[in-house]
Amino acid sequence: MxxxxxxxxxxxxxxxxxxxxxxxxxxxxxxxxxxxxxxxxxxxxxxxxxxxxxxxxxxxxxxxxxxxxxxxxxxxxxxxxLGIAVRSGVPVDVGPLAGIDPQEVADPRPLAERIRVAIEEAGLTARLGPKVSVVVDGGGQLCLDA
Missing domain, CATH: 3.30.70 (Alpha-Beta Plaits)
Structure with missing residues (x-):
């Protein structure tokens, strides 16, 4: 540090x-x-x-x-x-109700995890800007639009 x-x-x-x-x-x-x-x-x-x-x-x-x-x-x-696991790499986010929202079209968590893995395996983390993030939205009650 x-x-x-x-x-x-x-x-x-x-x-x-x-x-x-x-x-x-x-x-x-x-x-x-x-x-x-x-x-x-x-x-x-x-x-x-x-x-x-x-x-x-x-x-x-x-x-x-x-x-x-x-x-x-x-x-x-x-x-x-404290055992707090902290994310590293490119943030790939889903909504707070992902997987439990009855109105969502699909659970975005599996796709988000596949994207995280693909970014890591392709070695893109170091090449992408520090402010890059990905949002996967399954629709539902709390949409993650801008």
């Missing part, structure tokens, strides 16, 4: 971004990756190591600000100890 991310990149636990109030990290837990206990633990870690505020970004990531290089390392270790 010696090299901090540049603006325009997506800060992660492994690559914090320097901001005016310290370092910023974002993490995007895998679907079902946060239990109430792990969410409480993450909030406590944000309080101990950052400015104490954990935000949800427009793209659904959890954001913690006000970190130092040392506290960012400690936060990453605590996230690991």
């Amino acid at each position: 010696n090299a901090f991310s540049r603006r325009g990149a997506c800060p992660a636990l492994s690559a914090p971004m320097q901001t005016g109030d310290g370092l910023l990290v974002r993490l995007n837990p895998v679907a079902g990756g946060l239990t109430p206990k792990s969410l409480i633990g993450l909030g406590e870690s944000a309080l101990r190591h950052g400015n104490g505020i954990m935000e949800v970004t427009a793209r659904g990531s959890l954001q913690i600000r006000g970190l130092t290089a040392e506290s960012a390392r400690l936060l990453a270790a605590e996230v690991d100890a």
Whole structure:
């Protein structure tokens, strides 16, 4: 974590971004990756190591600000100890009701997983821009249109 991310990149636990109030990290837990206990633990870690505020970004990531290089390392270790699985690579998202919405045309989760695997196997993650994401919408009550 010696090299901090540049603006325009997506800060992660492994690559914090320097901001005016310290370092910023974002993490995007895998679907079902946060239990109430792990969410409480993450909030406590944000309080101990950052400015104490954990935000949800427009793209659904959890954001913690006000970190130092040392506290960012400690936060990453605590996230690991909490067993929070964090997504890496190109985000491929589905709606929050995917698979349980009776009005959706199809469950988008299998297609989203196939897209994730195809991107990884093709080696595209490193070649795509840091802000690239894919949304697979199965229709239904909560459409993911812009």
